[in-house]
Amino acid sequence: AQSVTQPDIHITVSEGASLELRCNYSYGATPYLFWYVQSPGQGLQLLLKYFSGDTLVQGIKGFEAEFKRSQSSFNLRKPSVHWSDAAEYFCAVAAYNNNDMRFGAGTRLTVKP
């Protein structure tokens, strides 16, 4: 079955600094990849998704992610972080039928003023 690893449990960045959250996946075929964000006490909100085509995908709130097949990675980036970006971020991978989405353990982002 597919799996996801998020190597960083917790990241702290200063407001205005750039951000990169790492995600590595394991899946035998072309994966469907997702990034979700979760604010405290809330459900998960979809930031962006990749199925095929252009390996650089744009999402909401100024986020983007790049699919690199050779590295089995799907890292999330943002050029300039805002204090409101503080949250937990989850990378996820699904098989072609999208019926078994596996999530990473999450990366908690703290933004320093």
Place this chain on the structure above:
Amino acid sequence: DAGITQSPRHKVTETGTPVTLRCHQTENHRYMYWYRQDPGHGLRLIHYSYGVKDTDKGEVSDGYSVSRSKTEDFLLTLESATSSQTSVYFCAISDPDNYGYTFGSGTRLTVV
């Protein structure tokens, strides 16, 4: 989130008692899912449904059962709650033509 609601939002129950959590959607999506979220584990799939009366097991289904008698409702039942089932439970829905799940706000269940 809009179109999907979970009830109750919080529940405390005693070990050995049955518990049912409800997920209700107004989007008419075919697929519905139950996940549990625990620190260090992210979200893990418990059960999912691909239509009325059509369900299947996920990664961590032991101790849980589900039912879907109507498109809009997906019930998760803990037949005999244990402390290891203390968790936050999320329901999600998806549209096969538009990948990516929509999540409910979660139910925090504490088994004492």
